[in-house]
Each structure stands twice: as C-alpha cells, then as structure tokens.
Amino acid sequence: MDMLQLEQECQSYTRYLIGQPPNPYVIAKYRDFHQRMGVGDGGDRFDRLLLAVSARGPLWARLADSYASRWRKNSSVRRKLILTLALLECAPPSFENLDRCPAGGWPGAVFRLGLGALGYACSLLAASALFVPIHLWMRATER
Amino acid sequence: MDPIVVVGSGASGVHFALTALRKGRRVTMLDVGHTGQEPVLPAETLTGLKRKLPDPALYFLGPRYDSLVLPGSDGEYYAFPPAKEHVFRSQPGFEFQRDGFSPLYSFAAGGLAEVWTGGCYPFDSGDLRNFPFGYDDLGLYYGRVAAEIGVVGAKDDLAAVFPYHDGLLEPLKLDAHSAMLLDSYQRRRRRLQEQFHCLMGRARLAVLSRDLGSRKACDYSGRCLWGCPSQAFYTPSITLAECRKFPGFTYCPGLYVDHFRMDASARISGVVASTRDGAAHEFAAGSLVLAAGTLSSARIFLESLYRDSGKAPELRGLMDNRQVLMPFVNLRMIGQPWSPETYQYHQVAMAVRMDSGEMIHGLVTTLKTALIHPLVQTLPFDLGTGVSAFRSVHGALGMVNINLPDRRREENFIALDTASNPHRLVVHYRPENGEAERLRRIIGTFRKILMQLKCFAPPKTIHVRPMGASVHYAGTRPMTSRSAQGTCTPDGASRDVENLYFADGSTFPDLPAKNLTFTLMANATRIAEQAF
Numbered sequence: 001m002d003m004l005q006l007e008q009e010c011q012s013y014t015r016y017l018i019g020q021p022p023n024p025y026v027i028a029k030y031r032d033f034h035q036r037m038g039v040g041d042g043g044d045r046f047d048r049l050l051l052a053v054s055a056r057g058p059l060w061a062r063l064a065d066s067y068a069s070r071w072r073k074n075s076s077v078r079r080k081l082i083l084t085l086a087l088l089e090c091a092p093p094s095f096e097n098l099d100r101c102p103a104g105g106w107p108g109a110v111f112r113l114g115l116g117a118l119g120y121a122c123s124l125l126a127a128s129a130l131f132v133p134i135h136l137w138m139r140a141t142e143r
Numbered sequence: 144m145d146p147i148v149v150v151g152s153g154a155s156g157v158h159f160a161l162t163a164l165r166k167g168r169r170v171t172m173l174d175v176g177h178t179g180q181e182p183v184l185p186a187e188t189l190t191g192l193k194r195k196l197p198d199p200a201l202y203f204l205g206p207r208y209d210s211l212v213l214p215g216s217d218g219e220y221y222a223f224p225p226a227k228e229h230v231f232r233s234q235p236g237f238e239f240q241r242d243g244f245s246p247l248y249s250f251a252a253g254g255l256a257e258v259w260t261g262g263c264y265p266f267d268s269g270d271l272r273n274f275p276f277g278y279d280d281l282g283l284y285y286g287r288v289a290a291e292i293g294v295v296g297a298k299d300d301l302a303a304v305f306p307y308h309d310g311l312l313e314p315l316k317l318d319a320h321s322a323m324l325l326d327s328y329q330r331r332r333r334r335l336q337e338q339f340h341c342l343m344g345r346a347r348l349a350v351l352s353r354d355l356g357s358r359k360a361c362d363y364s365g366r367c368l369w370g371c372p373s374q375a376f377y378t379p380s381i382t383l384a385e386c387r388k389f390p391g392f393t394y395c396p397g398l399y400v401d402h403f404r405m406d407a408s409a410r411i412s413g414v415v416a417s418t419r420d421g422a423a424h425e426f427a428a429g430s431l432v433l434a435a436g437t438l439s440s441a442r443i444f445l446e447s448l449y450r451d452s453g454k455a456p457e458l459r460g461l462m463d464n465r466q467v468l469m470p471f472v473n474l475r476m477i478g479q480p481w482s483p484e485t486y487q488y489h490q491v492a493m494a495v496r497m498d499s500g501e502m503i504h505g506l507v508t509t510l511k512t513a514l515i516h517p518l519v520q521t522l523p524f525d526l527g528t529g530v531s532a533f534r535s536v537h538g539a540l541g542m543v544n545i546n547l548p549d550r551r552r553e554e555n556f557i558a559l560d561t562a563s564n565p566h567r568l569v570v571h572y573r574p575e576n577g578e579a580e581r582l583r584r585i586i587g588t589f590r591k592i593l594m595q596l597k598c599f600a601p602p603k604t605i606h607v608r609p610m611g612a613s614v615h616y617a618g619t620r621p622m623t624s625r626s627a628q629g630t631c632t633p634d635g636a637s638r639d640v641e642n643l644y645f646a647d648g649s650t651f652p653d654l655p656a657k658n659l660t661f662t663l664m665a666n667a668t669r670i671a672e673q674a675f
Binding site: 016017018029033036037039061062065066068069073074078079081082083085086087089090091092095098099100101102104105106107108109110112113116117119120123124 | 202204212213477480516520523530537538
C-alpha cells in the first residue's frame with residue numbers, strides 16, 4: 001500500500017471538502033482505514049483513473065466527484081471521500097467547521113444554495129466533457 | 144420452594160422481576176447479558192468529547208469503522224454507535240432463516256431497549272380492544288412504571304390518543320427546531336385536525352427532567368445517541384441494577400437458555416442453559432417466565448416442545464410495525480444555527496387518523512448531532528456542494544419516523560427448522576394485501592401535513608424500512624380470555640405448558656402503531672402483580 005499516495009488523497013479530499021488541509025490525526029486515521037479495512041482495490045480501469053485524478057488536488061477531486069456523483073455513485077473515489085468526511089466530522093478542529101452555520105440567515109442560505117447548485121452544474125458539465133470520452137474509450141478497449 | 148426463573152433481562156424481564164421481588168418472591172434471571180464499555184469522560188458534552196478524546200474516530204466510528212456508512216449501504220440514515228456494539232453482538236447457537244423479515248435481536252444485558260429511543264406511548268382503550276383487559280386495568284401499571292423509570296410528557300392534544308396517566312414528569316426543554324414545529328402546529332391546528340385528523344404535541348419520553356433517586360436529570364450534554372453518560376435516559380439495565388439489590392435475586396449472566404424440561408404431567412421441572420464454552424447447566428424452576436423477546440422466547444418454547452414430543456408447531460400471528468423514514472427540511476429553519484447541547488431523540492409526536500380509521504403514529508426527530516456523512520451522500524450534488532449546502536440547512540433538517548399498526552395474521556409465523564444443526568429459527572412474514580397502496584396514501588398524507596408545517600419532504604429520500612426493522616415483534620402466544628391451545632391466559636400463563644408464563648411481546652393479541660416497549664413494561668408488571 002502506497003502511504004504517500006494515501007496521504008495525497010487525504011490532502012486533496014480534505015481541501016476539497018472543507019477548504020483546509022487535514023491535520024496529522026485525520027491522515028493517520030485515513031491510512032489506518034486503508035490498512036485495516038481496504039477500499040477501492042477492486043475497481044475497474046476507469047475507477048482507478050478517477051482515483052488517480054482526484055488525488056492531484058482539490059479542483060481535480062471536485063471534477064472526479066462531480067462525475068462520480070452522477071455516473072459512479074459507488075466508486076472508490078466516492079467511498080474515499082465519504083470516509084474523509086466521516087473522519088473530519090469526528091475530529092477537531094474540522095468538526096467545528098462542518099457544524100457551523102454560515103452567517104446570513106435565510107437569504108444568505110438560499111443564495112449559497114443557489115450558487116452551490118450552479119457551481120455543481122458547471123462542474124458536472126466540465127467533468128462530463130472531460131471524462132465521458134475517456135470512459136467510453138476505456139469501455140470500448142476493454143471488450 | 145423453587146424460585147421463579149426469568150429468561151431475559153430486557154424491558155419485560157426486569158420489570159417482571161422487580162415486581163416479583165417486591166412481593167417477596169425469589170427470582171433467578173438467566174441471561175446471556177453482553178455488556179458494553181463504561182461511558183468515557185462522563186462529564187463532557189458531545190463537543191467536549193470530540194475535542195478531548197485522544198482518538199475521537201475510534202469512539203464515533205468504532206475500531207472496525209462499523210458506524211461508517213459508505214455508498215451502496217442498505218438505505219438507513221444512521222448506523223448504531225460503537226458504544227452500543229454489544230447490544231447486537233451475536234450468540235453462537237442462535238441462527239435463523241428469514242423470509243420477508245429482517246429480524247434484529249439482542250443478547251445484551253437490558254436487551255434491545257438498550258438502544259431504544261425512549262418513546263413511552265400507552266395503548267388506549269381502542270388499542271386494547273382485542274386484549275383480554277382494558278385501559279382501566281393497565282392504566283395503573285403505566286403510572287407505576289412511569290414513576291419507576293421517569294417519563295416526561297405534557298397534557299396536550301395527544302392526550303386524546305396517548306392517555307395521560309399518573310407518574311409523568313414535566314417535559315424537557317425543547318430545541319429550537321422542535322419548538323418551531325409545535326408553533327407551526329398551533330398556528331394551523333384547526334386545519335390540520337379537520338383536514339388530516341392530525342394531532343401533535345410533546346413526545347412522551349423515558350428521560351428525567353428532574354432527579355429521580357440516584358439518577359440525575361438530563362443535563363443536555365447532547366450525547367443521547369452515543370449513550371447517555373448520566374443515566375438520565377432510561378434503559379432496562381438501570382432496573383436490572385435495581386433488581387440486583389434484592390437478596391432474593393440471582394442474576395446469572397453468560398448463560399444461553401436452550402430449552403426447558405417437562406415432567407410427565409407437562410409441568411416444567413428444569414431449565415437448561417449453556418455457557419459460552421458449551422457446558423450445560425440445569426436450573427430448577429417453580430415457574431418459568433419467558434421474557435427474552437418474541438423471537439428468542441419462541442425459540443426456547445419450540446426447542447422444548449421438540450425435545451419433549453419430537454414436534455415443533457409453527458407459532459402463527461407474528462406482528463411488527465412497518466416503519467417509514469421521512470426526512471424533511473423545515474423551510475423556516477434554513478440558515479438558522481443549531482445547538483448540539485440539546486436532547487437528541489424525538490421531542491415532538493404526531494397521531495394521524497386515516498380515513499380508513501387506522502391511527503398512524505409519527506415521531507419527529509430534529510437533526511442535531513447524528514453523523515452527517517450518511518445524509519450528505521444522499522444529496523443530489525457532488526460532496527463538496529453537499530457539505531456546503533448541508534451546513535446551511537443542518538438546523539432545518541428533521542425526520543419523521545412513521546409507524547403503522549399491524550394485526551395477527553395466520554400466514555406470518557415463527558417455526559423451528561429441525562433439519563438444521565443447530566436448529567434454526569424460521570421467521571416468515573408477508574405484508575397484508577394492498578400494503579403498497581396503503582403506504583402510498585399514508586406517505587402522501589404525511590407529506591401534506593409537513594407542507595402545512597412549512598416543511599418539505601423530498602420524495603426520493605423517503606425510505607420504507609424492511610419488516611423487522613422496528614423491532615416491535617409480537618403476537619405469537621396471544622393473551623385471550625377464551626380457552627384455546629396456543630394462547631395465554633390474561634395473566635400470561637401458557638395454556639400449553641403448566642407453570643410457563645410469557646411476559647414479553649409474544650402475548651400481544653394486537654399491535655397498534657405505537658412503540659410497544661412501555662406497554663411491555665406495564666404488562667410484565669401487571670402479570671407479576673396478578674399471577675404471582
């Protein structure tokens with residue numbers, strides 16, 4: 001198991017999910033999970049590609065996740081992102097970040113939700129433009 | 144005189160035992176009795192735990208990450224916390240074959256109610272119409288149990304369907320979201336009652352709003368889901384500890400009861416139980432009280448009959464409450480902050496009378512400290528957007544746990560597969576014809592009620608739980624005044640075997656849409672009081 005790769009994934013996913021780097025505890029638990037429970041070893045070529053791309057940084061993680069959220073809900077990248085989120089919500093100081101309701105009340109929340117939905121639509125569009133051809137090519141060459 | 148032998152330390156067993164002990168009877172309780180860990184940092188709030196535990200993920204997700212809900216799981220919105228892992232620890236020798244039913248069972252000290260959500264909803268006269276006694280007979284025992292365990296409640300609209308009995312404590316402080324829901328109800332009360340026959344009010348809960356004996360009142364630490372560290376929230380292990388103070392009580396944990404032996408006159412002469420290493424022990428019993436829960440009691444009963452006669456009948460009439468989980472967003476709470484330092488289980492309850500006449504019960508839980516990752520992954524976004532959206536709507540999220548009634552039907556049964564080794568319990572269940580249409584109407588009604596409360600329930604998130612998930616199993620040895628084989632007397636005495644009593648859900652001839660645990664306790668108390 002490549003520990004450096006795991007740390008890169010954890011770094012990328014944490015920055016993507018909460019905009020901050022993970023602390024050493026979260027990285028250690030992320031590695032611990034992989035060592036003891038394993039995740040994402042049984043995916044196909046495209047699954048492994050999404051995983052490799054997502055570890056490159058938060059922007060890539062978002063693109064891979066956007067694509068997976070629509071077309072690959074149970075993929076390794078999605079599972080690893082959920083694991084990261086579960087660790088972040090248990091541990092200080094990230095749980096406080098996740099528990100905090102942003103200021104602005106109802107209007108602010110509605111604005112943020114709208115902006116978030118728009119951002120997701122753009123990200124999904126970009127991710128689809130990037131990954132659909134690769135996905136199709138991989139499926140075709142696998143036959 | 145041989146003692147009363149009680150099998151099981153769940154809600155029924157401990158309340159039966161406590162009443163019998165107070166009457167001066169000797170009681171031996173046989174129990175597997177798995178126990179969990181002591182509460183960690185008991186003085187800390189939930190937030191304090193996350194800050195101060197050296198390995199918080201170990202506490203919240205478990206040593207094997209069993210509380211982590213990854214994509215592709217079974218559709219539940221939460222997993223059991225690691226601190227309660229012992230409640231569902233398996234027991235060698237107890238095996239079952241399921242057919243249309245997903246049974247949950249427990250061999251923990253305190254039984255399944257160690258992980259209950261504390262709802263104490265008494266059956267009313269209508270609910271008891273098929274029981275061989277009425278509310279006038281049972282009401283006294285609701286009051287006694289409430290005084291014993293501590294139950295909070297208010298005299299509000301729900302008193303029309305949940306009788307207001309003695310022994311209730313003043314309600315807990317409401318969290319902001321629950322308060323807003325009740326405020327919305329008050330504003331539209333007349334319309335909700337006229338259009339939907341919907342009543343709402345404060346939940347009846349087994350938790351202390353003031354000190355009771357050595358137990359302290361709820362301190363709103365926010366740790367309810369993870370195991371109340373102060374015992375303000377009631378679980379049967381508290382009554383088990385009370386029983387153990389009596390000199391006439393013998394508690395025997397680590398024993399798995401396999402069967403009872405009968406003499407030539409079909410009278411129980413002994414109870415056979417084995418330790419984990421397989422060593423068998425036999426206990427003399429003046430009377431045997433099966434209070435191990437409907438499934439485990441059925442297994443012991445069937446195994447005993449099989450050993451005695453070579454035959455094991457099917458125990459018909461198995462019941463369970465179908466449950467539907469309906470997550471919702473309260474539009475008035477979007478963008479509002481929330482506090483983790485509140486009571487975490489449901490604080491609001493609903494009762495809806497459908498046009499068919501059946502009463503449906505809803506438990507409204509506002510989301511606060513439950514882990515968020517199982518929910519965020521269900522949102523129709525990528526996780527980054529989902530996390531961001533979740534922070535804005537966290538305080539606005541809630542869940543209605545809708546409970547449907549069930550009735551005894553011959554086609555649902557528990558049997559023993561004697562061809563397997565060890566013998567397996569066979570649990571067979573089929574829903575009533577037309578259930579899909581019935582569910583559609585009920586779900587539609589609850590969505591409309593939520594809309595009246597300014598709440599939106601996204602259709603795709605509504606989850607119909609499998610049969611067996613509610614753990615409200617009942618009905619295989621019903622109490623009746625009519626003398627008939629395969630039944631119990633109104634005092635829980637078996638009409639098949641002398642000196643055998645059932646004190647758990649097996650004896651219920653009907654299953655209203657209410658958590659049955661409080662009635663289990665009251666009925667077990669009544670049986671101990673009247674039959675012994």
